[in-house]
Amino acid sequence: MKLIKVPTSKDSYNIVITNTFDYLHKYLIELGIKDKKVCIITDDNVCDLYLEKIIEILSVITDKVSYLVIPHGENNKNLDTISSIYNKLINDNIDRDSYLIALGGGVTGDMVGYASATYMRGNHFIQIPTTLLSQVDSSIGGKTGVDFNGYKNIIGAFHQPKLVYINTNTLLTLPKKEVNAGMGEIIKHGLIASKEYYNFIRDNKLKINNLDEEIMEELIYESCLIKSNVVSQDEKEKGIRATLNFGHTIGHAVERLLDFQLLHGECVALGMVSASYLSYMLNQVSLEELEDIKQCIGDFNLPIRINTLDEIKIYNELFYDKKTKNNILNMILLNGIGVCEIRNDIDKEKIVAAIKYIL
Numbered sequence: 145m146k147l148i149k150v151p152t153s154k155d156s157y158n159i160v161i162t163n164t165f166d167y168l169h170k171y172l173i174e175l176g177i178k179d180k181k182v183c184i185i186t187d188d189n190v191c192d193l194y195l196e197k198i199i200e201i202l203s204v205i206t207d208k209v210s211y212l213v214i215p216h217g218e219n220n221k222n223l224d225t226i227s228s229i230y231n232k233l234i235n236d237n238i239d240r241d242s243y244l245i246a247l248g249g250g251v252t253g254d255m256v257g258y259a260s261a262t263y264m265r266g267n268h269f270i271q272i273p274t275t276l277l278s279q280v281d282s283s284i285g286g287k288t289g290v291d292f293n294g295y296k297n298i299i300g301a302f303h304q305p306k307l308v309y310i311n312t313n314t315l316l317t318l319p320k321k322e323v324n325a326g327m328g329e330i331i332k333h334g335l336i337a338s339k340e341y342y343n344f345i346r347d348n349k350l351k352i353n354n355l356d357e358e359i360m361e362e363l364i365y366e367s368c369l370i371k372s373n374v375v376s377q378d379e380k381e382k383g384i385r386a387t388l389n390f391g392h393t394i395g396h397a398v399e400r401l402l403d404f405q406l407l408h409g410e411c412v413a414l415g416m417v418s419a420s421y422l423s424y425m426l427n428q429v430s431l432e433e434l435e436d437i438k439q440c441i442g443d444f445n446l447p448i449r450i451n452t453l454d455e456i457k458i459y460n461e462l463f464y465d466k467k468t469k470n471n472i473l474n475m476i477l478l479n480g481i482g483v484c485e486i487r488n489d490i491d492k493e494k495i496v497a498a499i500k501y502i503l
């Protein structure tokens with residue numbers, strides 16, 4: 145078992161990384177949940193897998209446990225689902241002292257976090273992430289929200305969880321494609337923050353692909369450490385947090401143009417190849433490093449090329465990103481593997497060439 149304490153502006157919370165739910169009881173008691181009202185919210189895929197176990201653990205701590213099952217998927221990440229959560233909370237007399245538990249992937253975590261941020265001006269919430277992406281990315285950092293009118297995560301709030309409890313064995317039931325998509329964000333963490341961690345990922349590809357217990361615990365721990373370190377330096381995304389967008393500027397454009405047919409992590413993989421090539425053109429990454437990055441991304445069955453789009457379409461789409469302000473493109477570039485920088489002075493010509501590289 146591994147533990148990370150994440151400081152926040154008001155408080156701090158633990159991220160527990162282990163291969164069982166056996167320690168959940170201990171951490172819930174530590175939070176002071178005894179006899180409190182708790183509402184578990186999960187989706188209709190995850191409920192059959194893990195809900196019963198979580199209810200069983202909670203029922204020893206409090207007899208005021210309820211649950212709600214919401215429909216899975218990004219299409220249901222909207223205010224209608226939030227409304228169904230609010231209704232449930234009102235019906236169950238959930239109050240400001242109560243705890244919501246998000247059991248599931250990033251869609252569930254983002255929505256439960258948002259409901260918790262806004263219901264009665266905020267109560268407590270706990271993340272039990274069950275996808276690789278949610279374990280290393282969305283459950284950490286307090287960004288919560290929903291999509292609205294086709295705009296992703298356009299409605300939201302910053303609201304920090306009280307606990308993130310990761311059971312790595314939940315990945316055994318996750319479709320392989322979703323595991324690979326999570327690897328996109330994990331490789332990103334290595335590329336932007338630690339060459340040593342990047343090498344660890346590359347050198348353990350077989351064990352990772354087989355979900356080896358020991359390696360997965362180490363992998364997820366190191367990734368959570370990088371993400372939590374960045375977000376606790378910049379809780380509200382005013383500076384360094386933007387480095388987590390490495391691969392995302394072009395990745396998001398591809399994601400939107402393909403109408404979300406590729407998974408987010410797959411689009412980030414394409415974006416990372418393009419941004420690495422841009423770094424290579426600027427002599428910040430060697431040819432050897434560029435080839436190594438492509439190989440590593442490919443080793444996890446993530447795409448390094450896409451042939452159904454054209455470079456100008458993708459370039460124009462970059463300006464529709466909600467993070468592009470005043471038509472200035474912020475590109476996250478590498479300065480060798482493990483070091484990154486934010487640049488807003490790159491010529492159109494070079495950016496177009498970098499996009500062309502993945503087509």
Ligand SMILES: NC(=O)c1ccc[n+]([C@@H]2O[C@H](COP(=O)([O-])OP(=O)(O)OC[C@H]3O[C@@H](n4cnc5c(N)ncnc54)[C@H](O)[C@@H]3O)[C@@H](O)[C@H]2O)c1
Nearest residue numbers: 189216217249250251252274275277278282287314317318
């Ligand atoms: N808040 C943040 O900082 C942040 C960061 C990155 C991504 N996100 C958000 O995260 C969301 C994506 O999260 P995701 O990739 O976890 O998607 P998801 O929540 O849709 O989960 C993917 C699929 O896996 C299923 N599932 C979940 N756990 C499972 C398990 N253990 N076994 C079998 N099936 C399981 C789900 O039902 C779903 O069908 C997006 O909405 C994105 O905007 C948020």
Ligand SMILES: [Zn+2]
Nearest residue numbers: 329392408412
């Ligand atoms: Zn991402």
